[in-house]
Amino acid sequence: ETGVTQSPTHLIKTRGQQVTLRCSSQSGHNTVSWYQQALGQGPQFIFQYYREEENGRGNFPPRFSGLQFPNYSSELNVNALELDDSALYLCASSIRQGNNSPLHFGNGTRLTVT
Amino acid sequence: AQSVTQLGSHVSVSEGALVLLRCNYSSSVPPYLFWYVQYPNQGLQLLLKYTTGATLVKGINGFEAEFKKSETSFHLTKPSAHMSDAAEYFCALSSYNTDKLIFGTGTRLQVFP
Numbered sequence: 001e002t003g004v005t006q007s008p009t010h011l012i013k014t015r016g017q018q019v020t021l022r023c024s025s026q027s028g029h030n031t032v033s034w035y036q037q038a039l040g041q042g043p044q045f046i047f048q049y050y051r052e053e054e055n056g057r058g059n060f061p062p063r064f065s066g067l068q069f070p071n072y073s074s075e076l077n078v079n080a081l082e083l084d085d086s087a088l089y090l091c092a093s094s095i096r097q098g099n100n101s102p103l104h105f106g107n108g109t110r111l112t113v114t
Numbered sequence: 115a116q117s118v119t120q121l122g123s124h125v126s127v128s129e130g131a132l133v134l135l136r137c138n139y140s141s142s143v144p145p146y147l148f149w150y151v152q153y154p155n156q157g158l159q160l161l162l163k164y165t166t167g168a169t170l171v172k173g174i175n176g177f178e179a180e181f182k183k184s185e186t187s188f189h190l191t192k193p194s195a196h197m198s199d200a201a202e203y204f205c206a207l208s209s210y211n212t213d214k215l216i217f218g219t220g221t222r223l224q225v226f227p
Binding site for chain 1: 118122126150155156157158159160175212213215216217218219220222
């Protein structure tokens with residue numbers, strides 16, 4: 001069974017640039033959620049994708065956007081990067097069974113914005 | 115609104131000592147509660163969860179937690195700490211109609227020999 005994989009593991013970008021982070025969900029999982037974990041903080045929910053549609057969004061501006069593909073993999077895109085976007089971005093996949101199926105997290109992508 | 119508060123950003127114990135990590139929550143609906151562990155440069159691993167039923171929940175690696183509705187608490191315990199338990203621990207909250215997790219700010223556990 002293949003777990004959740006994220007790429008790249010580390011990334012350095014300049015303020016104002018755009019970035020794309022990628023996530024392959026665990027085998028058999030059809031739902032992907034993205035979280036942002038700033039240094040010294042707990043993860044914060046960005047959004048979730050199910051059946052290629054956004055299915056819930058946290059308190060993040062529209063410059064944070066995503067995609068889910070037919071194979072259930074997902075991308076997180078961030079436009080017009082700001083210094084405060086520096087964080088660990090975590091992807092989690094799950095089997096959508098209606099009531100709180102467990103989330104399986106990847107190891108994250110550490111984004112540094114300079 | 116739902117929220118999670120973890121008391122103590124750092125906890126230090128000696129190897130073999132009791133581990134107690136505190137978590138209090140606020141929720142207007144019956145909560146589902148979770149503890150996750152994060153090792154350096156890794157993602158989150160689920161230790162245990164409470165949804166309904168028995169209020170004492172046993173998880174992996176010898177950890178357990180007790181849901182106390184009257185105290186709005188879900189503290190994590192382990193009778194005897196091991197060096198390998200050193201990590202960041204997060205308490206999280208959701209509810210019956212969502213799998214979106216609300217996390218606390220985390221507690222870093224240090225274990226001394």
